[in-house]
Amino acid sequence: MRHPVLRFLHKRKYEVLLIALIQHLFIGILFIRISLYSELLWAVNFIVLGTSSVGVFIEKGRFKNILLHTMFIVVLCLSIGMPIVRDIKFFYPLLGLTYVMFFSFIFLEVLHFLLKPSYINLDIIVAAACGYFLLIEISVFLMMSIYCLDAHSFKGVSVTSMPATYFDFIYFCSVSFTGAGSGDILPDTHFTKLLTAFLGIAGQFYTVMLVGLLISKFSSKSSAG
Numbered sequence: 001m002r003h004p005v006l007r008f009l010h011k012r013k014y015e016v017l018l019i020a021l022i023q024h025l026f027i028g029i030l031f032i033r034i035s036l037y038s039e040l041l042w043a044v045n046f047i048v049l050g051t052s053s054v055g056v057f058i059e060k061g062r063f064k065n066i067l068l069h070t071m072f073i074v075v076l077c078l079s080i081g082m083p084i085v086r087d088i089k090f091f092y093p094l095l096g097l098t099y100v101m102f103f104s105f106i107f108l109e110v111l112h113f114l115l116k117p118s119y120i121n122l123d124i125i126v127a128a129a130c131g132y133f134l135l136i137e138i139s140v141f142l143m144m145s146i147y148c149l150d151a152h153s154f155k156g157v158s159v160t161s162m163p164a165t166y167f168d169f170i171y172f173c174s175v176s177f178t179g180a181g182s183g184d185i186l187p188d189t190h191f192t193k194l195l196t197a198f199l200g201i202a203g204q205f206y207t208v209m210l211v212g213l214l215i216s217k218f219s220s221k222s223s224a225g
Contacts, residue, residue, distance in 0.1 A: 006054070006055075006058060008055075009051075009052070009054055009055030009058065010055045010058040010059070011055075012055070013055030013056050013058070014056070014110075014123050014126040014127045014130055015126055016052045016055060017052045017053060017055070017056060017106075017110075017130050018126050018129050018130050018133070019052070020048050020049045020051075020052035020053075021049065021052075021130060021133040021134065021137065022133065023045070023048065023049075024045055024046070024048070024049045024137070025133065025136065025137065025140075025170050025174075026170070027041065027045065028163070028167050028170075042079060042082065042163070043076065043079045043080045043082075046075065046076060046079050047076065050072040050075070050076065050102075053068065053072075053106050054068070056106060056109055056110065056113075057109065060109065064109070067105065068105065068106075071098070071101060071102045071105060072102065074098055075095075075098045075099060075102050078091075078094070078095045078098060079095070082095070082162075092144070092145070092148040092162065093145040093146075093148045093149050096141040096142065096144045096145030096148065097141070097142075097145050099137070099141035100138055100141045100142050100145070103134050103137040103138045103141070104138055106134055107131060107134040107135065107138065110127050110130050110131045110134060111131060113127055114127055114128060114131065114210075114213065115213070120214060120218050124214070125214070128210050128213075128214065131206065131210070132177075132203075132206065132207070132210075135177070135202065135203060135206060136170070136173050136174055136177060136203075139173040139176075139177070139199050139203075140166070140169045140170050140173050142195075142199075143169050143172065143173060143192075143195075143196075144165065144166065144169050146191075146192060146195070147165065147169070150189070152188060152189065153187065153188060153189045153191070153192045154172075154185060154186065154187055154188055154192060155185065155186045155187075155188045156168075156184050156185040156186060157169070157172075157185055168185060171185070172185045173199070176196055176199060176200045176203070177199070177200065177203030177204075178203075179200065179204065
């Protein structure tokens with residue numbers, strides 16, 4: 001018999017993942033001092049998020065679970081080791097790209113779930129929200145990796161600490177996805193300008209596609225009823 005915790009994670013997988021994504025992105029609201037977040041919660045925050053993703057992959061096959069756990073362990077080790085090796089030049093770009101791969105893997109599984117059934121229920125709606133926040137996560141760490149490689153790729157980003165940079169990119173990617181950009185953080189190379197434009201379009205496309213998908217599923221459910 002499956003462990004009660006695994007049963008819960010499987011039954012409430014998208015609700016748990018959504019809560020974990022929101023806290024991972026926006027828990028900084030609770031901290032007046034950013035250094036406290038870096039010292040106390042960076043690795044713990046990722047452990048919560050990584051654990052919450054387990055439910056999405058239960059009954060998805062051994063290969064996917066091995067791949068998920070391997071990526072989780074790699075990113076967790078890098079996160080825990082950050083205070084020790086953060087002065088190595090390519091550490092933060094490497095950390096960012098591993099986060100991108102980890103979140104992309106989860107996003108593809110969520111997207112597969114959204115496209116598959118012809119019905120609509122709470123899981124579909126919550127999974128749709130998870131997909132949106134996963135796209136923001138992917139964008140944040142992709143932009144951070146680029147910024148760590150080239151400090152001139154963006155203007156207006158805080159350089160006081162890595163968590164401050166992380167929070168700035170959460171803000172930047174969120175407002176870019178919603179089309180509510182305020183102009184205080186700007187891409188400053190042709191590559192980051194085009195990438196920002198592409199990610200903004202991708203966010204809008206996901207929203208439009210999602211609305212159409214939900215309407216289609218709801219219509220199918222109404223017709224069947």
